[in-house]
Structures are given as C-alpha cells and as structure tokens.
Amino acid sequence: MKEYNLYCTGCSHKESINKNISRCPKCDEPMEVELIKEGKIKYSKDKGQTILERYLDFFPYLDISRKDSLGEGFTPLTNLKSISNNLNLKGLYLKNESQNPTWSFKDRGTLLGILHGKKLGYKKIGTVSTGNMAPSVAAYAAKFKLESYIFVKDTIAEEKLNPILIYNPKLFKVKGDYGSLYYNTLELGEKKDIYFINSDVPLRVEGSKTIAFEICEQLNFEMPDYVIVPTSAGGNIRGIEKGFREFKEVGIINKVPKIICAQSAGCSPIDKVFSENKEKIERFENPSTIAHAIENPLPPSGNQVLRMLKRNGGFTASVEDDEIIDAQKDLAQNGLFLQPASCVPLAALKKLRQEEKIEKYSTVVIIGTGGGLKYTKVFEKYNFNYSQIDLDDIENID
Ligand SMILES: *Cc1c(COP(=O)(O)O)cnc(C)c1O
Ligand SMILES: [Zn+2]
Numbered sequence: 001m002k003e004y005n006l007y008c009t010g011c012s013h014k015e016s017i018n019k020n021i022s023r024c025p026k027c028d029e030p031m032e033v034e035l036i037k038e039g040k041i042k043y044s045k046d047k048g049q050t051i052l053e054r055y056l057d058f059f060p061y062l063d064i065s066r067k068d069s070l071g072e073g074f075t076p077l078t079n080l081k082s083i084s085n086n087l088n089l090k091g092l093y094l095k096n097e098s099q100n101p102t103w104s105f106k107d108r109g110t111l112l113g114i115l116h117g118k119k120l121g122y123k124k125i126g127t128v129s130t131g132n133m134a135p136s137v138a139a140y141a142a143k144f145k146l147e148s149y150i151f152v153k154d155t156i157a158e159e160k161l162n163p164i165l166i167y168n169p170k171l172f173k174v175k176g177d178y179g180s181l182y183y184n185t186l187e188l189g190e191k192k193d194i195y196f197i198n199s200d201v202p203l204r205v206e207g208s209k210t211i212a213f214e215i216c217e218q219l220n221f222e223m224p225d226y227v228i229v230p231t232s233a234g235g236n237i238r239g240i241e242k243g244f245r246e247f248k249e250v251g252i253i254n255k256v257p258k259i260i261c262a263q264s265a266g267c268s269p270i271d272k273v274f275s276e277n278k279e280k281i282e283r284f285e286n287p288s289t290i291a292h293a294i295e296n297p298l299p300p301s302g303n304q305v306l307r308m309l310k311r312n313g314g315f316t317a318s319v320e321d322d323e324i325i326d327a328q329k330d331l332a333q334n335g336l337f338l339q340p341a342s343c344v345p346l347a348a349l350k351k352l353r354q355e356e357k358i359e360k361y362s363t364v365v366i367i368g369t370g371g372g373l374k375y376t377k378v379f380e381k382y383n384f385n386y387s388q389i390d391l392d393d394i395e396n397i398d
Helices: 081-086 106-119 133-144 178-192 202-218 235-249 269-275 302-312 321-332 340-354 376-381 391-396
Strands: 005-008 014-016 031-033 077-079 091-096 124-128 147-153 170-174 194-196 226-230 258-264 315-319 363-368
Touching: 031 202, 077 202, 081 091, 091 202, 106 124, 106 133, 106 194, 106 202, 106 235, 124 133, 124 178, 133 147, 147 178, 178 194, 202 235, 226 235, 226 340, 235 258, 235 302, 258 269, 258 302, 258 340, 269 302, 269 315, 315 321, 315 340, 321 340, 321 376, 340 363
Parallel strands: 091 363, 124 147, 124 194, 147 170, 226 258, 226 363, 258 315
Antiparallel strands: 005 014, 005 031, 077 091
C-alpha cells in the first residue's frame, strides 16, 4: 500500500502522515497532506452515504466507517438569482454551511482530525477557539467518547460558553496572549498526549476539501470563475483550493476557480499584506470587527494563503462592518440567516463588482461558513419593529 506524507508548505520538508506534526520542525510553516493524484467520486444511490464514503479516494490514508459520521457535509448550494441579476452576474451561489451538525463548516475538519487522532492512538482531543471550532470539537469528542480539552479566550462572550459546555468537555478560559495559545497548546498536546485540532492543522484543512468537491458536483462540473471565502486562520480557504486542485489533477474538472480571500476591514492581516505586495504576514494591531469568527490578527496559515493566492491567481478583499450587516440583510431577504463572518463574502462581492475587479457575467460561489443563530448579539444592529394589537382588531390590519 502506498505511504502518504505530510509536506511543509514553506520548505517542502517531509514527514510521515502517521505522525501528529502540524508545523514544520525546520521552518515552522504549516504542514499539509500531499496532493492526491488518483481517484474517482464513488457515486451511489444509497441515501445513507456519507461525504467520506463518497470521496473516499481523496482520503486514502484514513480508516473510514459510516458509523463515525454525524451527518456532516452535503450542504445546499443555493442559487441567489435576484442578487445575481442586481450585480450583473451570470450566476451566484451560496454554499450554505450552516446545515452542518454544529451549524458551521468546522465539522468537516473536526471529523477528519478525530479519525486521524484515533488512528494514531490518541484518547484525548483538544482545540483552541473563540467560536465555532470549540462546539464542533466538543460535539465530535462526545460522539466518539473521547475526552476533549477546549481552550477559549478569557474575554469570550458568556453566551458562547453554554453551547460548548452542553457537550461536556473540559473547558478552560485562558488569561494571556491568545495568539500564543495556538502554539502553546500544540506543545501541551505533545506532553499530555492530546491531539489538538487547531484552526489550520493538516487534517482540518483536508476536511475543507469536501466543500470544493460538493460544489463541483452541484454545479455539474461547470466551474465558477470565482469562489469567495471568509478567512481567519486560513485553514478553510487552503482546503477549498486544495479540493479543487485535486479534482483537476484526477481529471474530474478542467479548471480551478480563482479563490478570493475575504476579510473584515477591522481585522484584515492577509488583505493588508497582500495589497502591499509583501510575502510575510504581520500582526494586525487592535483588531475590532462584528465578524468575530474571522478575527485572528496573526493567522497561522497567513504566509501559505499568500503563496496559494499567488499560484492560484486569486486575490483579497476587505469590507467594513456596516457593509457586512447590509450583506446579512440581503441574505435574510432571500430567506437565509448567516452569522456576520459568513456574510463577508457577499459584502466583498458587492464591492468587487463595483470596482470591476470581478467582471460582469461572471459566475461566483460564496461560502456561507456558519449559521446566524450563533451570534444573536447582532440583533442590536437592527431596528426591528412589530405591531401590538388586540384580538378584536385583527381585521383592521394593513
Ligand atoms: C472558522 C470560521 C471561519 C474562518 O475559517 P479559517 O479556516 O479560520 O480561515 C469563517 N467563518 C466561520 C463562521 C468560522 O467559524
Ligand atoms: Zn518547512
């Protein structure tokens, strides 16, 4: 059987995939699973088929079983016809990742991380998160009967704790530099035998490939011109791009779409460095945005996202909080309620159309990474109104 490897995205240093190594021991850049060069979609009429069964060939290094799934993936690709017409596009589609077991795309990578950890013999898993990774890892740990160690920022909003604690993890609120926590936990994991599924570890990136695979199928293999991804650590955008590249490599599609990294102007380290034509990520000072799920000021995959965009021909964009709220309203007016971070791609698209950086009659896919109910504080930004009436008056309404 073929042996698979992890490669460093920075210096190509090689390690066996049967080790838990997420950063390069030589240059500290993120490690990545080698590109899969052979494979087919396993078409099936079986309604119980899971994403890992369908795309099994693209995860040949894992033991995959149906009973391990919580039903992640196979999310809708919704046609946004009226917004598409308004923006003079040929087509606009939203990949609605709120339809996952814990209401964000994170479940795809969490499952793969756990399967990898299990294969390597780990009994404990962990993550560092302020948002959606925490409930996802806690939920899958519960499903797999593993202990989970969740580390969150000291300043985390109280309303976010209970949706993590419901799964009964060990939860730690940590005082201190949140950026360092990512690296400290990777070290802790080595000492305490905890498999950390942090934001851009190789298997978490692998999970996001399935977003690209599904989009290809849902568009009948007619590739869009652009795919816009709201980006924080950079794990998801890397996985989506790798997914398209693997499908092209094996001949399932003939073109990789241009990938656009969309950020909030209040925390846009990748957009800033890309616009200044630099090659190394720099810490974004004093981040502040309503899009909390994408508020990482020093993205651990930042340098690799810059390299990936260069290879892909894609680019970056950033948008203000009020533009994000406007996009959230637009989506709600189409029946879709997503959290602020997940509305960043539509806000970016509107701006890029205005600036003609995306040409008219293009076909665009935006990634709606997570559900709206995850962040109810956003309602403070709205002035909703309703009418209070007596039962007798219901015939007099207009
Ligand atoms: C995690 C997350 C992102 C960012 O993904 P990265 O892999 O960290 O770039 C975007 N949107 C939502 C809703 C998320 O939970
Ligand atoms: Zn390296």
